[in-house]
Amino acid sequence: MEIVVCIKPVPDAETRLRANPAGTALDGEGVKWALAGYDESAVEQALLLKEANPGSRVRAVSFGPAPRTEEVLRAALALGADGATFLEHPAEVVPDPLLAARAVAAHLGRATWDLVLVGKQAGDDEAGLFGGALAELVDAPSFGGVMALTYDASARRFTFRRSVEGGAEAAEVPGRAVLALQQAWNDPRTAKLPNILKSRRATIDKVAWATTAGALGPLGTPTTQSVGFRLPAPRSGAKMIDYRTPEEAAEKLVRLLQEEAKVFP
């Protein structure tokens, strides 16, 4: 089985964010980029499926600018992906999930694949559009909030659970599908040191932007534009609780939430 995982570099949780001088987008300068938590769950699911289905291969695919996009691909290789495809895009910040979906769809049209996994949403803009858009473009069924995915090789069927309000539902899809993974249900693994070293030396297949743009034609222009980017104003009014034991801290917190914040009745 050929499993494709689509991943995206997002600012590391510890990096300090800043707007660009024009105030229209994130300033990429000095940002530390990382594989998003949502995407880690998708990579983990891909690796679990591969381990359960011998002979399967996992390929990580990412659309974006160098070098950060190659860096997250290397992170996926270090975790255990067998190959990586870098769909180059020249823009400093790619705010356009639809364009990303078109670029990946154009690539998938030339590749063999049985399953595409994505995170439930991007870790930065949280748009949650990419998976659905990609499914539409490649004409495959799409589901979100997927957990515990397994493959029944004889029936060529994927079965999984989906988190829904108040519980979970069981579902199955035959054949090709694009599935968006629930976050952090599968405890993503940490890359091993020898694999990190190997991933540094691995070759990443690069598709130049000119190739993708040629394939997309007029569809290669962004569909959205970011007009403003601001960080939330710093908040004040934090209340520190004095306590001696955790029990006392919890009691005081509950009382404050009830009486002052009126969060609970």
Place this chain on the structure above:
Amino acid sequence: MVDFSLTEEQTSLQEMARKFARSEMLPRAAECDKNSRFPEEVYRKAWELGLMNLNVPSDFGGSGLSLLDQVLIVEELARACAGMTTSILANCLALEPILIGASPEQKQRLLAPFCASFHLASFCLTEPAGGSDAGALTTRARRDGDAYVLDGEKCFITNAPHASLYTVFATVDPALRHRGITAFVVPRSAEGLSTGKDEDKMGHRASATSTVRFEGVRVPVDDRLGAEGDGFSIAMRTLDQTRTPIGAIALGIAQAALGYAGEYALQRHTFGKPIAEHQAIQLKIADMAQAVHASRLLVWHAAWLIDHGRKGTLESSIAKCFASDAAMRVADEAIQIFGGYGYMRDYPVEKLLRDAKLTQIYEGSNEIQRIVIAREQLKGAA
């Protein structure tokens, strides 16, 4: 050319070690320190991720890292918990004599199990009657047919209660002094080998330390490393390799102390402003930052020299000695900046001082380092 930039590979090793240290070591550091608990689950996980046996070449299944790569990792680990780092590094220390003195057959036989599954090894040099004067050790190795019989006692041996293999330095004839010292490997299962109680230590309490007794332990000639009398040289060459990572442990402690102190100074107010705005505190931070930076440069430089085929005895001694003295000062000042809170076990800085102290003592005390530094320095002056 001098180039201080790390490669992307090195940056990713550093990040991986930092992530492991923060997620696996730091949350357990205070508890293990308090209860003197040996967190085997952390060591197992470190092994699984390839953070143990850093010095074992990839031919045998190890990580085969350069010393510079190793010190980058060690600094990150030690920032979270120096005690756990000591136990993680003990395998490098114990396996180094095998890398230096063993035959190809011995290397394959002895190193492969460590890379195939989780095992700990201990380096047994120090004895109750003396550590610094290794040439005077008294553990005896008497030849008996195709084996040696070991009798004696080692003390302060890191990981000894949990180890499955011991590299042991013993003498075939005390009258020969250091020329009689011979290195052996002894499995835990050997009859007559026993370990003592886990010592109750000032710091590095997540690490285990005990005596190892040898009472008529038979060791086949096949388990001798090098020739009779090679042991002293093997031990000294081992310490030439491992001294720099000890400097990196000290550096990690100092970096942690500087980090905590800076954060606290910005947030603690006295006389209407953060204490970081009082010049007396700024001067402390400035001195601490200098000590940390200088330690890092010395550690990196020593590692780089050794990676480039130099012995680096002078530079690694300077790095270990300077970084450990610096860690003591920096941890001390961090406590001072925390004031009364710094003295409390609920805060992380007093542990750093207790942990820093060991780095001045083990793997060659700083007095011994200074003797070595002066000797090397004066050689050049003659």
